[in-house]
Amino acid sequence: MKNKDLLTFLGLSFGIGWFFMTLAVIYGSKGQFWLLPAMWAPLTAALLAGGQPRAGLWSRLKKAALRFWPVAAAAGWSFYCGQQILIATLRLGHWNSDLFRLGENGSGIDSIQHLHAVLGAGQQGFVYFALNLLLSLVLSSVVIMIVGAIGEEGGWRGVLQPEMQRRFGAIKGTLFVGLIWGYWHLPINLSGLNDAQHPVIGALLIFPLEAISMSFVLGWLVNRCASVWPGSLAHGANNALSGCMIILPNGWFVDQWTATIVAIAIGALFAWLLVKDTRNGAGVKTATGKLSPSTS
Secondary structure, eight states, X not given: XXXXXXXXXXXXXXXXXXXXXXXXXXXXXXXXXXXHHHHTHHHHHHHHSOHHHHHHHHHTSXXXXXXXHHHHHHHHHHHHHHHHHXXXXXXXXXXXXXXXXXXXXXXXXXXXXXXXXXXXXXXXXXXXXXXXXXXXXXXXXHHHIIIIIHHHHHHIIIIIHHHHHXXXXXXXXXXXXXXXXXHHTHHHHHTTSSOSSSHHHIIIIIHHHHHHHHHHHHHHHXXXXXXXXXXXXXXXXXXXXXXXXXXXXXXXXXXXXXXXXHHHHHHHHHHHXXXXXXXXXXXXXXXXXXXXXXXX
């Protein structure tokens, strides 16, 4: 990709994205709708930036082999699941009674609040609740993938990831993608959307670090299947689970350090997988799972 096309893509991604994010911030709770077109800014930028970005996007909008989909969902959920396990193990949290009200005898769930549960929100045993939550998360992940996540992933992983990886290699390239992706969220993060208690620290340090970790997961996925759809599902799965944590951390500090440790661990694992695949010459596959030459 020519430097001009890359700069045009980045300029449009930030320009369009920050415009709609600013509208969301200005209108507050009534302006959340504007976050949706903001999520589509990277894909829109890819379509407008020139022939090469557009061609790269189209080539990675093909369908992916079925075996990639459960891996993608599990990868997206792994961040919050890992944090939940760490918090529960260290006993640094408490049951989220605002969403999941326990029965009087503690033998089941009395009701599910503020969430769309596929199998109902009334009284249910823990086994039924687990199945209900899983199905609800699967549905939510797919909806978020279609409604918004593909708009981001089409640009970041469909266009920017391959180009950064071609220029700088697997690790540095993915690191740059994560930094760009993380700071692209700056307007809404500074407004406190993702961290109302300490928005500056969250926007400038914590969120970009977690975005870098997630970028290694999504970068590995797009390399393995040459399609942005599984990465979009992982993105959607991560967003879906963020709003229904079963165990709440005891305070901001516990929440941040447990999330950061888990993110670094998962990011490191997928960074190793990304490098391993690249060195083996099998890091990039077609959308049907057949091997193609590595692009790194």
